[in-house]
Amino acid sequence: LGQEDLAEANVKAIRRAGLKLGLSTHDDAELETALQAEPDYVALGPIYPTILKAMKWAPQGLDRIAIWKQRGGLTVERIAGVFSQGAQCAAVVTDITRNAHPEARALAWLAATAQWR
Template sequence: MKLDPFYLIVDSAQWIERLVPLGVKLVQLRIKDRNEEDIRHQIRVARTVCSAHACQLIVNDYWQLAIEEACDFIHLGQEDLAEADLAAIRAAGLKLGVSTHDEAELAKALAAEPDYVALGPIYPTILKKMKWAPQGLERLSWWRERVHPLPLVAIGGLNTERIEGVFAHGADSAAVVTDITLNADPEGRTREWIRKTEAWR
């Protein structure tokens, strides 16, 4: 499986409506602290937009809703992975991405037979408080050897100036949140990401 090198992560369908039409081909909808009805609605809106623009939608955490809403890709953190019904996920035909931060988590992720593995944070991140120190590029290279031939996603503190480094050290896709969503010009920054990742498509 091949992932687009530009992996956008946003927390609402509104962001997807705003940015996917610019040419985004891989986006994760990562919603926290909303009720089920709202999450289901946002998944439906996101699916409609992504389908219209040939963009791969990945739903974070809510694997039951992803199955019910006929999505085809989910991403699970380690806690969600431990609680998820992997047999049901596979039976529904969903592809699976898993977050990892250390070797123990990597072992658990690989045991789940995912479709990609994510490593982070590569650089310091302001998105959320992390108990892990920045992984750095050398660790990314080591993860590349461990997860081969699965696609490897780099996440955490990435911006357009750091793209080349993560790809040079084995990442197949660079995930980004705040460099776009906190930017004064999210649309312009999205176009810049698309342009600067073109070489890896």
């Protein structure tokens, strides 16, 4: 869930349904808010500049993700740094969808992440 969704979310219903609660954060204040909800995971981002949507937050950089999931601006060329900082998973959108050859790029992602799966 995004920060704007958290205020209206029924966290108890989410947990009763057996779903994992994940919360997005962009800065320390949002992180503090997210942790109060006792989520199963927290996403911190963007880590790199992203073109998926306009962001009012500055990129967080690799140093901030040692124990957090990361998001924002991932490419095949950057993924090793993300995992080397301790991230356990990563998601990608525009590096595949905006590529001239999305199927080939998806295969490149599979190859680049094979050692961490």
